Amino acid sequence: MLAAARVGLRALFPPSCIACGEAVGSEFGLCGTCWAETEFARGTVCDACGTPLPGEAAEEEHVLCDDCIAHPRAWAQGRTAMLYSGTGRNLVLALKHGDRLDLVPPLVGWMARAADPLLHPEMMIAPIPLHRLRLLKRRYNQAAELSRALARRTGQDHCADLFLRTRPTASQKGKSREDRHANLTEAIRINPRRAGNLAGRALLIVDDVMTSGATLSAATEAALEAGATRVCIVTLARVAKAP
Structure with a gap:
């Protein structure tokens, strides 16, 4: 029936x-x-941000893209599901600004495959936060929707409010790398009520898009200062050139 x-x-x-x-x-x-028209991050990828790289690398070999060599990351390892171009860009914008929460299940399926090498038991998953004023305007945090679904899919612990935005920040769009990092100075910290849950544990930070990595760096540094043993990151999309 x-x-x-x-x-x-x-x-x-x-x-x-x-x-x-x-x-x-x-x-x-x-x-x-x-x-x-979707550039998935498959094959050989940068071990720090997930950008696809030309050629082949040994299974246990850690390779980096030019950007991550020039600008070492605060986190240990990172992955992305796809590049921020073509269909990938359209899907990110639909989720972020088009109220397309129906996209979360399929997008998280792609993110789970990308994040698989980073996951291990007892790892916590948490999203990049939105400031409360932006959250009121947007009504939901797309990073939190992705991280919640990713944690459920992979069986990891999830902490939606591990991070706090201490102040509203200007849009990162159009800013230089230096300005992006300056814009995030002391803007992200660990929620005091959740600090005890993080100490002594590994953390996977989730965001929708990585451009310069300034936001992810700010969150990583806050997590390490709070006692995280290891921090990795996974994003839905990465702003980068295809190999």
Whole structure:
């Protein structure tokens, strides 16, 4: 009976591409065109940010992109699901500004695959925070939605309010690397009520997009100061050039 009902619903409402709405063969999928325009971070990737790199590396070899060599990261390892271009950029913007929370399950599926090498038992997952004024305007924190679903999918502990934004910060868009880092100075700290949960544990920080890494660096430094033993990061998308 239930199976028949599902078949009937699929006939009335066939699956559609999560990016453009064209008909596809399965739920939460991409059509051929949108798939081709999505730069997934697969194969050899930078061990610090997840950017795809040309060539092949040994399974245990840690390689870095030029950006992460020039600007060493505060965190230990990082991964991303895709590049911030084409369909990937459209999906990020739809989630961030288009109230497309229906995108969270498929996007988190991609993030879980990317984050798999970083995960281990007893690791905590937490999102980059929004300041309360921006949260009121946007109504939800897209990073928190992703981190909550990622923790549920991977079976890790989740702490949605581990970090606090101590002050509103100007948009990072159009700023230089130096200005981005200056903009985040003392803007992110550990929630005093959650500090005891973090001390002595590894942490995976989740954000939607990494550009310069300034926000992730600020959160990483706050976590290490609070006693985290190791900090890794995973993002939905990375602003970078394809290899």
